[in-house]
Amino acid sequence: EETKSLNFIEHIVEGDLRQGLDPSKLRFRFPPEPNGYLHIGHAASICLNFGMGLRYDAPVNLRFDDTNPSKEEQEYVDAIKKDIEWLGFEWDKELYASDYFDQLYNWAIQLIKNGKAYVDDQTSEQIAQQKGTPTQAGTESPYRNRSVQENLDLFEKMKNGDFDEGSHVLRAKIDMASTNMLMRDPVIYRVLKKPHHRTGEKWKIYPMYDWAHGESDYIEQISHSICTLEFKHHRELYDWFLDQVVDEELVRPKQREFARRNLSYTVMSKRKLLQLVEEGHVTGWDDPRMPTISGLRRRGYTPMSIRNFSETAGIAKRDNITDLALLEFQIRNELNKTAPRVMAVLDPLKIVITNYPEGKEELLLAENNPEDQDAGFRDLPFSGEIFIEKDDFLEEADKNFFRLKLGHEVRLKNGYIIKANEVIKDENGEIVEVHCTYDEDSRSGSGTEASMRRVKATIHWVSIKHALPAEVRLYDRLFTHEAPDANKEVDFKTYLNPDSLKVLENAFVEPSLANVMPGDKFQFQRLGYFNVDDESTKEHLIFNRTVSLKDNWAK
Numbered sequence: 401e402e403t404k405s406l407n408f409i410e411h412i413v414e415g416d417l418r419q420g421l422d423p424s425k426l427r428f429r430f431p432p433e434p435n436g437y438l439h440i441g442h443a444a445s446i447c448l449n450f451g452m453g454l455r456y457d458a459p460v461n462l463r464f465d466d467t468n469p470s471k472e473e474q475e476y477v478d479a480i481k482k483d484i485e486w487l488g489f490e491w492d493k494e495l496y497a498s499d500y501f502d503q504l505y506n507w508a509i510q511l512i513k514n515g516k517a518y519v520d521d522q523t524s525e526q527i528a529q530q531k532g533t534p535t536q537a538g539t540e541s542p543y544r545n546r547s548v549q550e551n552l553d554l555f556e557k558m559k560n561g562d563f564d565e566g567s568h569v570l571r572a573k574i575d576m577a578s579t580n581m582l583m584r585d586p587v588i589y590r591v592l593k594k595p596h597h598r599t600g601e602k603w604k605i606y607p608m609y610d611w612a613h614g615e616s617d618y619i620e621q622i623s624h625s626i627c628t629l630e631f632k633h634h635r636e637l638y639d640w641f642l643d644q645v646v647d648e649e650l651v652r653p654k655q656r657e658f659a660r661r662n663l664s665y666t667v668m669s670k671r672k673l674l675q676l677v678e679e680g681h682v683t684g685w686d687d688p689r690m691p692t693i694s695g696l697r698r699r700g701y702t703p704m705s706i707r708n709f710s711e712t713a714g715i716a717k718r719d720n721i722t723d724l725a726l727l728e729f730q731i732r733n734e735l736n737k738t739a740p741r742v743m744a745v746l747d748p749l750k751i752v753i754t755n756y757p758e759g760k761e762e763l764l765l766a767e768n769n770p771e772d773q774d775a776g777f778r779d780l781p782f783s784g785e786i787f788i789e790k791d792d793f794l795e796e797a798d799k800n801f802f803r804l805k806l807g808h809e810v811r812l813k814n815g816y817i818i819k820a821n822e823v824i825k826d827e828n829g830e831i832v833e834v835h836c837t838y839d840e841d842s843r844s845g846s847g848t849e850a851s852m853r854r855v856k857a858t859i860h861w862v863s864i865k866h867a868l869p870a871e872v873r874l875y876d877r878l879f880t881h882e883a884p885d886a887n888k889e890v891d892f893k894t895y896l897n898p899d900s901l902k903v904l905e906n907a908f909v910e911p912s913l914a915n916v917m918p919g920d921k922f923q924f925q926r927l928g929y930f931n932v933d934d935e936s937t938k939e940h941l942i943f944n945r946t947v948s949l950k951d952n953w954a955k
């Protein structure tokens with residue numbers, strides 16, 4: 401942690417400290433709008449803000465930016481808290497922009513009294529038409545020069561619900577000729593007759609984001625308000641709003657921007673993710689294909705892998721797309737060290753070992769994790785009938801196929817060498833079983849000469865008598881396009897990957913997995929890393945593939 405290099409936001413903070421900012425005044429916040437679940441992009445902001453909190457021993461607030469009641473819900477508040485805690489971060493205070501509605505309202509009255517705000521009776525279309533263009537000044541509203549008293553009366557009526565939605569707004573009186581379009585008398589309040597998830601029916605007007613955000617930062621005495629690049633040109637407005645209210649004795653928040661995290665082969669906008677959920681393209685916000693924190697958790701990602709990913713991918717000044725492979729690398733790397741190795745057969749083919757004594761069974765010794773000295777060994781039951789993977793056998797194969805083929809040998813992992821002698825087919829010509837013989841002296845680890853005999857391949861297997869049935873879900877990227885929403889002309893859903901989920905309902909796993917719990921993680925040997933699904937039960941085991949063993953997409 402100490403030797404970690406600083407990102408450019410941290411350099412800004414360091415600069416402020418060098419300029420004399422009292423370190424005890426450092427305070428950060430993470431400000432989600434509770435209108436969806438957190439995603440891997442949010443993780444960048446969470447790791448940045450909470451990371452600075454840890455580095456400078458400064459408080460970090462969790463502030464729900466809940467100024468738009470039409471899209472916000474308690475479900476999202478709960479999910480957001482759960483995900484931040486799961487990532488391993490602790491916020492100082494849990495706060496809500498809606499708690500500041502009274503203060504914001506009082507400040508708006510002060511703006512009106514200072515001649516800095518006015519009620520506009522025009523429609524949003526009319527207001528938009530008067531905005532002008534970046535190279536041409538806008539037109540002043542006919543209501544711009546109302547008297548303070550008239551503005552106070554109208555704003556009061558807006559507040560009391562005397563006006564319809566869309567009929568009146570409160571605008572800041574700034575500069576209709578500003579080169580920054582956002583400074584051309586932005587709307588700061590609108591009539592909205594929607595109940596709010598926290599303030600209920602109390603308010604008929606709600607503050608706009610720009611007005612609420614900076615003032616909330618100021619109320620909380622946030623020293624550095626970190627947001628994403630699309631807010632860069634909002635900074636001037638942020639500062640203007642602060643100018644109207646700041647007290648020189650108090651901390652004046654500083655807005656700084658970094659590039660949003662984009663991840664290849666997915667979308668990150670909550671609006672689009674909600675669309676995937678509502679239209680049933682995924683099973684929910686926590687579908688393991690989703691780039692949400694809850695989806696990644698269900699897929700088998702760990703907090704550490706997401707934090708390491710956020711750290712490695714870094715904080716950039718310019719928009720970019722981070723390669724999904726970088727995220728996969730982190731979890732593969734971690735699970736390689738921590739996940740117990742087990743055997744599972746996803747697409748079973750029956751093998752009968754004809755010279756194995758009738759009714760006999762035995763226990764083989766299997767190492768739990770060669771990467772972890774302390775992981776120990778387990779007993780693996782073996783018998784004369786086993787399942788192997790269908791594609792590990794070919795009746796006729798060329799010399800480049802090293803797995804099981806007629807007349808040839810293969811080693812069973814932790815077990816014996818077997819040789820395929822005969823194929824049994826059904827009336828359709830489908831192979832239903834393969835008859836093999838085993839070399840009884842070849843058991844792995846038995847120390848015999850035969851146990852050391854080298855054969856071309858080792859394959860995984862489960863004993864039919866002992867194996868447990870399981871459902872296995874194989875996931876692939878959700879989109880076939882690297883940047884599904886980059887082209888505004890094309891609906892991002894055009895690029896949905898039709899093969900993003902493959903369900904194998906006829907899989908078998910070794911019996912040591914009888915008591916697994918949701919969230920337990922394993923390496924299925926030769927197949928990848930798997931996570932026990934949230935809906936898995938003892939009677940119906942479900943495993944989600946987190947990631948394959950190797951990067952299949954590497955060029």
Ligand code: ATP
Pocket residue numbers: 430431432433434440441442444445465626627628659660661662668669670671
């Ligand atoms: P969306 O466009 O999906 O609605 P948002 O930025 O409005 O995203 P918020 O809930 O307001 O979502 O975000 C909370 C915080 O997380 C903000 O500070 C925002 O800048 C940051 N954030 C959101 N998405 C990303 C991202 N992709 N990369 C980095 N930070 C992000």
Ligand code: MG
Pocket residue numbers: 433670
């Ligand atoms: Mg948003």
Ligand code: MG
Pocket residue numbers: 433
């Ligand atoms: Mg937002």
